[in-house]
Amino acid sequence: MKFGKYLSLKRSERKLTIRKLASMIGISPAFLCDLESGDRAFPANSKKYPKLLDKMINELNLNEEEKKIFVQLANESMLEKDKVSSEVKDYLLNVPRAQEALRIAAASNATDADWELFIKSLKKDK
């Protein structure tokens, strides 16, 4: 499970609304939505959001097991943002059809063979 989904799950379990939790931890509702949807990675060592992780853990009242998972997922989220190169990220942001293609590929469990065929077809047209 990704950090955003886990955050959303824990918030929902505690019947906290988006605006309520955002207010409790000092971030905007829009930023909280972005974190939950995975559109933004957890901000590491952010001056704008100091001790955000601790605030989240406290306000969500996580037990030790949940806290461990939460911290691990937040760390993974911070690392993930560096794995996708910026040019790929920019391309995806500016080409909605590419996003659609990726979603369909993920939903249909596209294999390496499927991608190889697709890449070949792209190169052939050029």
Place this chain on the structure above:
Amino acid sequence: MITWTKQAFNKKGVLQVTHNELEEFAYAQLKDYKKDYFKKPHPLDVDDFLENYLCLDVKFQKLSPNGSRYGTTVIKDGLVPIVANDTDKFECRYYKSGTICVDIEACKNDEHIINFTLCHESGHSQFDLNIDENLIDCGTYIDDLVVLDGKIVKRKNDRDWMEYHAS
């Protein structure tokens, strides 16, 4: 959960009910939400009602660069143009049918406007997800006169009905 029966919708999936029926529906929903809701006057926690009772997927996103769009409802699964919070540029996000998006900045951070927008969009999310977009009439008013609740009123087009019920 209180929902409308199939008979409340026309052939194109547009809800068509009277003002009184809408009031009764709202009353039934609020009573279902909290049994003692009407015992004494108090404000409605709109966010809690939408997120925890109606279980709607609520997103707070910037929808336009100039604040011209207060809110939107996703009728069918698909890409929705939003203004990304970190880059301030348009991008498309994939949202599922029923998701409602509200732009708090466009609502001037006014609690009344935000709450009205949330409730309005929740109306669309509850009532309008089964519309046939190819069939609904978005054109000019139909000038027929019909009788609703004993009053003669101008019949509206499908899009008007959708906005009327949501509001």
